[in-house]
Amino acid sequence: MKRLEITNQEGIKAKIQGYFSGNEEAKFIHRLHGVLLFMEKSDESCDSIGALFGNSPRTVSNWVKRVNETGDIESLRSKKQTGRPSRLSEEQRLELKAVIQDPPEKHGVATNIWDGKSLSYYIKKRYNVVMKTRTCQRLFHQLGFTLKRARPVVARANEEKKVESKKTSRENKER
Numbered sequence: 001m002k003r004l005e006i007t008n009q010e011g012i013k014a015k016i017q018g019y020f021s022g023n024e025e026a027k028f029i030h031r032l033h034g035v036l037l038f039m040e041k042s043d044e045s046c047d048s049i050g051a052l053f054g055n056s057p058r059t060v061s062n063w064v065k066r067v068n069e070t071g072d073i074e075s076l077r078s079k080k081q082t083g084r085p086s087r088l089s090e091e092q093r094l095e096l097k098a099v100i101q102d103p104p105e106k107h108g109v110a111t112n113i114w115d116g117k118s119l120s121y122y123i124k125k126r127y128n129v130v131m132k133t134r135t136c137q138r139l140f141h142q143l144g145f146t147l148k149r150a151r152p153v154v155a156r157a158n159e160e161k162k163v164e165s166k167k168t169s170r171e172n173k174e175r
Helices: 009-022 024-040 046-053 057-070 090-100 116-127 133-142 159-165
Strands: none
Touching: 009 024, 024 046, 024 057, 046 057, 090 116, 090 133, 116 133
């Protein structure tokens, strides 16, 4: 009997590996299959299994070591990765959100609008936490604020010349 072939092998392989990387339960099952294959095929090495599964040999080796150390397959499940803790508590962030909605002068900051630099100064003064300007700019976004800039208005501008210079003015279309 003729061996079946999969058309578009690279595309299918990429979709399967994408599914494994995006789904926690699928990752667990993927690791179980790797360890099971390692146990059942004594002639297979971590290198060959890693190549077959699209993982590095070191990854397969880590799976096998983890199961050996704990004696439990549950050790192959992904653990929640918390990341770096925030410098501001959730309560402080909520308080900050309310403060940003007021003018800076009301809270002792001598500027007319909130920006990264003024927010950094306020956080240092109020909470005794040092945050750089760029981090404060990110904090604005995380709190749901967007950057809005005032459009400059030329002092003593001539309205006729302004209309003339516009590309879309009705008078210029007639030319």
